[in-house]
Amino acid sequence: MSGHRHVSIAKDKDDGRASPLERVVRALNSGRLAFKENVATDIDWLTALGMACARDPGRSALVRLHYVADADSYGQALRLAVQIVRRVSVRQRWKLLQQDAIKLAKVSLAYHIAPVCPACHGTGFELIPGTTHLSSHRCPKCQGSGRRPYPINDGGRIREIVAHLESMERVTEDAVKRKMQRGGA
Numbered sequence: 001m002s003g004h005r006h007v008s009i010a011k012d013k014d015d016g017r018a019s020p021l022e023r024v025v026r027a028l029n030s031g032r033l034a035f036k037e038n039v040a041t042d043i044d045w046l047t048a049l050g051m052a053c054a055r056d057p058g059r060s061a062l063v064r065l066h067y068v069a070d071a072d073s074y075g076q077a078l079r080l081a082v083q084i085v086r087r088v089s090v091r092q093r094w095k096l097l098q099q100d101a102i103k104l105a106k107v108s109l110a111y112h113i114a115p116v117c118p119a120c121h122g123t124g125f126e127l128i129p130g131t132t133h134l135s136s137h138r139c140p141k142c143q144g145s146g147r148r149p150y151p152i153n154d155g156g157r158i159r160e161i162v163a164h165l166e167s168m169e170r171v172t173e174d175a176v177k178r179k180m181q182r183g184g185a
Contacts, residue, residue, distance in 0.1 A: 020177040021169075024049050025067040044180065052175035058083070059172045062165065065113065074109075081105035084164045094157065104154065108161035115162075117142035117149070 018026070027042035027049075053060035058080030065073035082105040089096050096104065116122035120139035124146040128135045138144030150158050 019173065020045075020048075020180065021063060021067065021173045024063065024176060028064065028068050045176070048176045048179035049172075051179050052172055056080075059168055062168060063172055065109075069113075078105060078109060080168075081109045081161065081165065084108075084161055088160060088164065092160070104157060104161065107154070108158050108165065111148060111150070111158055112162045112165040115147050117146055120146065122146040 023045045027045040030042040049060055049063065053063075058076055061073045061076030062080060064070065065077040082102055085096070085101045085105045085108070088094070089101065117124075117139060119141035120126065123134055124139055124142065124144040125134040126137045126139055127133065139146075142149050150156075
């Protein structure tokens, strides 16, 4: 995943173009949790998320945090991120103290949740002074990528942890999609 997916929660009927995670987000924010025969409803999407994350509840928390943002989800997602940091640090032979692992997990989670460059708001270009229009000049903070630049210290480590978090989100989305296609929810 090269960039953050902003999920808009439409009030209207699903037109079939929404991604599985967009449908889950709609369901998480819905008050319509009724069951209907032969029709995929919000309850079906939430059930598929639960089934897809049954063995790893942290994945569900990551999805909820990323799109719903509540304190409980943050705590669970942080625990997941700390586990990832520990696993990767052993494999990469990073020498991290416990508090350094927690700090790296917090920073990585923040970059995963809000990867958009704060200077250009993800556009990759500077504003024309005194207007709301974009110039042809690349944003000097992100060099036109639209993504929040990683810090010089620990940038490689943060990038690696964020890649793992993004991968988990993709795996979760694929699992939800498979559950819904099979009618497993």
